[in-house]
Amino acid sequence: MKVSTILAMSLVTSSLLFGKTTIMEQAKKAGLKAIPTTDSEISKIIDPNHILTKEKVELGKKLFFEPRLSKSSLISCNTCHNLATGGVDGLAAAIGDKWTPNPHHLNSPTVYNAVFYDAQFWDGRSHNLEDQAQGPMQATPEMASPKALVEERINSIPEYVEAFKKAYGENVKIDFTTITATIGLFERTLITPSRFDDFLNGDENALSVSEKEGLKLFIDKGCVSCHSGIALGGTMQPFQVAGKYKFASIGDFKGDKNGLVKTPTLRNITQTAPYFHNGAIWNLADAVKEMGSTQLGIKISDEEATKIVTFFNALEGKKPTITYPQLPKSTNKTPKPIID
Amino acid sequence: MKVSTILAMSLVTSSLLFGKTTIMEQAKKAGLKAIPTTDSEISKIIDPNHILTKEKVELGKKLFFEPRLSKSSLISCNTCHNLATGGVDGLAAAIGDKWTPNPHHLNSPTVYNAVFYDAQFWDGRSHNLEDQAQGPMQATPEMASPKALVEERINSIPEYVEAFKKAYGENVKIDFTTITATIGLFERTLITPSRFDDFLNGDENALSVSEKEGLKLFIDKGCVSCHSGIALGGTMQPFQVAGKYKFASIGDFKGDKNGLVKTPTLRNITQTAPYFHNGAIWNLADAVKEMGSTQLGIKISDEEATKIVTFFNALEGKKPTITYPQLPKSTNKTPKPIID
Numbered sequence: 001m002k003v004s005t006i007l008a009m010s011l012v013t014s015s016l017l018f019g020k021t022t023i024m025e026q027a028k029k030a031g032l033k034a035i036p037t038t039d040s041e042i043s044k045i046i047d048p049n050h051i052l053t054k055e056k057v058e059l060g061k062k063l064f065f066e067p068r069l070s071k072s073s074l075i076s077c078n079t080c081h082n083l084a085t086g087g088v089d090g091l092a093a094a095i096g097d098k099w100t101p102n103p104h105h106l107n108s109p110t111v112y113n114a115v116f117y118d119a120q121f122w123d124g125r126s127h128n129l130e131d132q133a134q135g136p137m138q139a140t141p142e143m144a145s146p147k148a149l150v151e152e153r154i155n156s157i158p159e160y161v162e163a164f165k166k167a168y169g170e171n172v173k174i175d176f177t178t179i180t181a182t183i184g185l186f187e188r189t190l191i192t193p194s195r196f197d198d199f200l201n202g203d204e205n206a207l208s209v210s211e212k213e214g215l216k217l218f219i220d221k222g223c224v225s226c227h228s229g230i231a232l233g234g235t236m237q238p239f240q241v242a243g244k245y246k247f248a249s250i251g252d253f254k255g256d257k258n259g260l261v262k263t264p265t266l267r268n269i270t271q272t273a274p275y276f277h278n279g280a281i282w283n284l285a286d287a288v289k290e291m292g293s294t295q296l297g298i299k300i301s302d303e304e305a306t307k308i309v310t311f312f313n314a315l316e317g318k319k320p321t322i323t324y325p326q327l328p329k330s331t332n333k334t335p336k337p338i339i340d
Numbered sequence: 341m342k343v344s345t346i347l348a349m350s351l352v353t354s355s356l357l358f359g360k361t362t363i364m365e366q367a368k369k370a371g372l373k374a375i376p377t378t379d380s381e382i383s384k385i386i387d388p389n390h391i392l393t394k395e396k397v398e399l400g401k402k403l404f405f406e407p408r409l410s411k412s413s414l415i416s417c418n419t420c421h422n423l424a425t426g427g428v429d430g431l432a433a434a435i436g437d438k439w440t441p442n443p444h445h446l447n448s449p450t451v452y453n454a455v456f457y458d459a460q461f462w463d464g465r466s467h468n469l470e471d472q473a474q475g476p477m478q479a480t481p482e483m484a485s486p487k488a489l490v491e492e493r494i495n496s497i498p499e500y501v502e503a504f505k506k507a508y509g510e511n512v513k514i515d516f517t518t519i520t521a522t523i524g525l526f527e528r529t530l531i532t533p534s535r536f537d538d539f540l541n542g543d544e545n546a547l548s549v550s551e552k553e554g555l556k557l558f559i560d561k562g563c564v565s566c567h568s569g570i571a572l573g574g575t576m577q578p579f580q581v582a583g584k585y586k587f588a589s590i591g592d593f594k595g596d597k598n599g600l601v602k603t604p605t606l607r608n609i610t611q612t613a614p615y616f617h618n619g620a621i622w623n624l625a626d627a628v629k630e631m632g633s634t635q636l637g638i639k640i641s642d643e644e645a646t647k648i649v650t651f652f653n654a655l656e657g658k659k660p661t662i663t664y665p666q667l668p669k670s671t672n673k674t675p676k677p678i679i680d
Contacts, residue, residue, distance in 0.1 A: 065424055067422065067425070067429075067430070068430070072431075072435070073429075073430055073431065074419070074429060074431065074435055079414070082407065083664060084405055084406075084664060084665050084666060084667045085407070085667050085669075086669070089407075089413075089414060090407070090408070090413055090670065090677060091412075091413065091414065091677050091679065092677075092679075095412070095414055095679060098439050099438050099439035101679065270669060271669040273670060282672070282676065283672055319666055321663060322663070322664040323661060323662070323663060323664070324423060324424060324662040324663070324664045325424050326424060326659055327424045327425050329425075329426070329610060329611040330430065330613060332622070332623055336622065337430060337431050337432075339431065339432075339435060339441065
């Protein structure tokens, strides 16, 4: 068979499957965006103000894994946003200090790719990761640390003081704001390029045929109306637009003051069950169907949901390689763990 | 000044400080042993039966960090034996499932260098790490997982099943014993060579003068009667030989059936506060003085304790570089976290 004939057949197949425009073009038109391929392009997105340095990120990593930032000295950021398990804890609702469940029965969102969000927290009350990190550290059902305790713990450890000076200069004030902001800077680097990015960046073969079918359904059904951009989510959207969420009675979360809810990212969604703000749905296909009825006012069949989930596999990204840190030792001045 | 004169003076200084035999010789005579320098010599100690393979150790690492091995899916081996903080949690008594403190008020011992111990647990009831790993996983105040739950969780995750087959062969039975044993195999690799090893291995300058002074005191005071071998500890010894432990009333631990208690390792001891089986003493110099009165029947002065602690700095070891693992995702068959 001539190459030209094969090419022609291939074009026919493409058009049968995906209409006149390619699915790649459709995806881009629908607002789906790739993580760029070059460091400088990535940097424009994750570090627009050019504040990331190696020293800050390395220090932020240590602090992200630092249990002494919690009142008990047992809970770190990584406890609920575990980088080994998709950046989440895999629980329906977060568990924190004294084994306290999140009082609103809220599910821990993934920290991976959170830098691509417009807003942080389910109610979008924070607009960047540096600000976000202040919340859970102080919240009594989470890390339960008063600001002063965090500051005292870190300042009591000479290696940390030295690391802050290296990162910010000799006159740095190692206060709660700087400590939490440094964690946010590390979190900016937690991005996970996937086969879907390769696809959007031009590699037609990065997705399998069935993944492309799933992507087409994902677009055609209207999922992209909320799940778009680089994060495939991360913007504030109305919830229960077309119907009541089946598990609305679990917890008391009602969204922000306008009832808007932050759309979760779909990147690594296959690794971050359970789903929804209250973690009530464990099966991803069920979650897709629930979105059809609550948000789009359509019935998504089992077969369609399965196909869409097949596409989601292509959103599993390559996680940054993290060397588990060695944290500096406490001193006799370090405030003790508070267990009560 | 002639070189020969300098050498002669140096010998005089040595003999003034350390008597006729060198402190290096004294340390060896006292039963202090180095971690060997070659892989084959290390292997003879940590893997005498030649069972370690790269596949088993890598799988064991994943399982060590695997929170789904706990009933709640929130607690891993690394929660209490945190490799970032000297292999311990830094709490007086361990906290486990449902925020339960250890019922005997027992302190989590470090997992680093535990392979060099004769016995595991404070009462020495387990003789190797593979066996030890079975305990905390099942204990209701720790990870609280029934054997069947552990087996069901792991067998529900195809990537784990595949990894076990690669490590042990196609016919492997992925049961509780194999799962916990694999964790023990990983733990065998957690050894931390230090400047003290360099010293015992012949590098006279690996310790500072004041560290050598501390070492000499450590030997002369008799600390080596229990803190010897490679671990500088790890054997079962009588406790409160010479006097009552100041905090004996905290918790109800009385040692094994003969009242013997496992001597903790002194490797990385500067990083593993608080001290003693019940974690009652936070200051290392205080711990040294307490040992003088309870075990040796002598008064160790503040100055002497400080010098001995100075020696302990040389026992801070180089931790193995651990790449934080990416754990395989749960499936719809994976038993859910149990939070109650």
